[in-house]
Amino acid sequence: MRTGSVLAAAWVSLVLVSGVYASGPSGLYILVEEVELGPTADAPEWIKIGGVFHSEIDVERENRFDDGSWGPKRGWAHFTLPDRKKDLARAEWRELATLAAKPEKEKKVVAFGSTMAQRLDRNAAGLVSGEKESAQSVPYYVDHGMYLIRDDAPPAVAVRKFPK
Structure with missing residues (x-):
């Protein structure tokens, strides 16, 4: 009986630890306002995203x-x-x-990438440029996925109330 309890406790601990590791924080939260694809929209090689950016690192340290x-x-x-x-x-x-x-009222905040990704392990200020032409290019990460976040989630609230 004792062996079964010990094994069950070990299994629960393993599940909890692996769950924490497997779900790293999102790299960026973005209120997407503008997008430019190039050199062509049909087969783009790059994307420039304009909007309000917030990273998980920002959320943790603000x-x-x-x-x-x-x-x-x-x-x-x-x-x-x-x-x-x-x-x-x-x-x-x-x-x-x-x-x-x-339209402005229908815009959503997206999350993508991971703070575990090499290029997204810094705050938004380290990745975002005030001018479209001077934004430093970094590889786009697809492994973590991209998804919409709830309008009442703290990162969504933060980017929505950021001054225009």
């Missing part, structure tokens, strides 16, 4: 620092087509373009 470098940032991010899963990346880019085309 109350710890008051120097203005943490928290939402309006600007542009430039992503290039990844080496693999190109069709998936292009499908997500088409969805981002669709979101950008919606």
Whole structure:
């Protein structure tokens, strides 16, 4: 009987630990306002996204620092087509373009990437540029997925109330 309890406890611990590891935080939350695909919209090799950006790192640290470098940032991010899963990346880019085309009241906040990804392990200020032309290009990550978040989720509230 004791052996069964010990095994059950070990199994529960393993499940809990693996669940925590498997679900890393999203890399970016974006209120998508504009999208530019290039060099052509039919077979894009890159995407430039304009809007308000917020990262999980910003969410975790926004109350710890008051120097203005943490928290939402309006600007542009430039992503290039990844080496693999190109069709998936292009499908997500088409969805981002669709979101950008919606009227202001219908715009949604998306989450994608992971803070575990090499290029998304910094705050939004480190990735986003104020000017479209000066946004540094980084590979687009598809492994974590892209999804809409609830309008009342803290990152969505933060980017929505960011000044125009």
